[in-house]
Amino acid sequence: MSRSNPRVLSTLERAGGFASAQEIYRLMQREGESIGLTTVYRSLQSLVNDKIVDVLRRDDGEAIYRLCGDAHHHHLVCKACGDTVEIEGGAIEKWAKVMAEEHGFRDVGHTAEIFGICSKC
Amino acid sequence: MSRSNPRVLSTLERAGGFASAQEIYRLMQREGESIGLTTVYRSLQSLVNDKIVDVLRRDDGEAIYRLCGDAHHHHLVCKACGDTVEIEGGAIEKWAKVMAEEHGFRDVGHTAEIFGICSKC
């Protein structure tokens, strides 16, 4: 296993905490950093594993990474501009728990996202 | 421009109104329908243009299509055996609507899935 290259995280931060792997790679190149695309992907994966960054999907399917706060949250994403709002999901937590119990599931987790067009678009 | 091949739509319906292009293609092949992957993609694009189907992204980035306005459901998936249960998500629909309104989003959709270990595993 490989650990994350710290320059990747710092570039993601500088990018406004929101960028795709390819964008981070290009950014680092432009800034004269010597790094391989492979390492960028590996670092991002490891950051996702460590729950330091979050991964979402753009409409075209490209994965975008963003720094995430520590609390478990969900996202409201604009399909047009990609703007993202972190929202609270208490209702979901409850729903997931009830549904899991009802069907005898244990060790449950869940994903939930809302997407639409934001007021600016 | 090409119009949608009706067999694609009917296969999507039969698939539970929720499938990727590749899945639809494989399904049609298995059922002995003669069709090319290109046509499946083209038909789906055209259905999306006509707003007859909706497109979302799976976590792995693959595009999934579903009939618009179809009362959609959610899934409870076992991480161990892959068994899947369809569950009702009224709570989610409400949550999504409230959150969207609160943040001024329109044309909203959502995804939600619960995963865990089922009683048999």
Add this chain to the structure above:
DNA sequence: GTGGGAATGAAAATCATTTTCATTTGTGAT
């Protein structure tokens, strides 16, 4: 210094999706 495991990156492989292009099909006019 030396050995071994971790990190790196170039190049090849993978996979969904799109594009190209030659062929087939359908349709309407004659």
Add this chain to the structure above:
DNA sequence: ATCACAAATGAAAATGATTTTCATTCCCAC
């Protein structure tokens, strides 16, 4: 029926993100 032309089709190549492979380099404990 025949001709002409637009639309539909699909095989194969192109594209683009991501992953895998593998040989090399780096680093640290001994």
